[in-house]
Amino acid sequence: MKNCILTIFFLFTLTVSQAKEITANVVFENRTGKQLTAGKFYIKELGKTLDITSGADFTVTLPEKGKYSFAFKSDEFEAYTVYPARITENKNTITIRLMAKHTEDVMKIDILTPRINGLNNEQLETLMAQGQLNFIFHCIYKLNLDFTAFQVTYGIGYASKNCIIDPLTLKQTAEHNRRLEQYLNEKYGEGWKQDLPAYPLGIK
Structure with a gap:
């Protein structure tokens, strides 16, 4: 009986833990005629860096809802990252706006x-x-x-x-x-x- 209760408690804890995870959608908004071939996406709070090799949208898994800091860097573009103050199930879109570099764009x-x-x-x-x-x-x-x-x-x-x-x-x-x-x-x-x-x- 005791083992059964412990098993149920473990399964419940695992389910709750998994339910806390948040999937965030990362969307590129390329305002140039140039294709993205290389860049790095940063999640400050997790100390995580992702190598990005194209302008295709992707997802990232976060341990729970809350405040996060995101950034994207590329030698090819000026990049501006826009995202909600708090990431939740309903507010989970991170937009990376790609602009031409200053030297390539009319000031x-x-x-x-x-x-x-x-x-x-x-x-x-x-x-x-x-x-x-x-x-x-x-x-x-x-x-x-x-x-x-x-x-x-x-x-x-x-x-x-x-x-x-x-x-x-x-x-x-x-x-x-x-x-x-x-x-x-x-x-x-x-x-x-x-x-x-x-x-x-x-x-x-």
């Missing part, structure tokens, strides 16, 4: 404003004298900010752009605004931020 920021990240302060001041230095804002509606006084004092205006942006443009916009922040910090300290009519993306 979208170029059509918004001059590229400034590699410019020194003297070059920035040349653009400033031409009225070409602007903080970039992305908004669902057209902004109506009054940057007149700010531009007179600091030489920098603002440009309002569409809110529908991809991760690459988002990153470039933040880098652009931070370069202007660096320039103003070097010249005026942190006090200039108090005069901003609104805070651009990337500036704290």
Whole structure:
């Protein structure tokens, strides 16, 4: 009788343990015309790395539902990994968005404003004298900010752009605004931020 009870308990424990496992679906969203041939998929909490050799969707088994950190790296693409804050039976899709590398893609920021990240302060001041230095804002509606006084004092205006942006443009916009922040910090300290009519993306 005792052995029977122990057997039942063992089978119940095994069943519960197996039931805790979660299968997550990994889906590729390739926004380029290039095929994926090599990459690595990381699951931080498990210390697990998977070698990926194609853009085919695949699944991973997790010990239980909960919070996990996923990442994908490839020398061929810029990769952005999107997934739920908590992986559950109903929310278990991990999306890997593949974008062209910066060197292979037209830098979208170029059509918004001059590229400034590699410019020194003297070059920035040349653009400033031409009225070409602007903080970039992305908004669902057209902004109506009054940057007149700010531009007179600091030489920098603002440009309002569409809110529908991809991760690459988002990153470039933040880098652009931070370069202007660096320039103003070097010249005026942190006090200039108090005069901003609104805070651009990337500036704290």
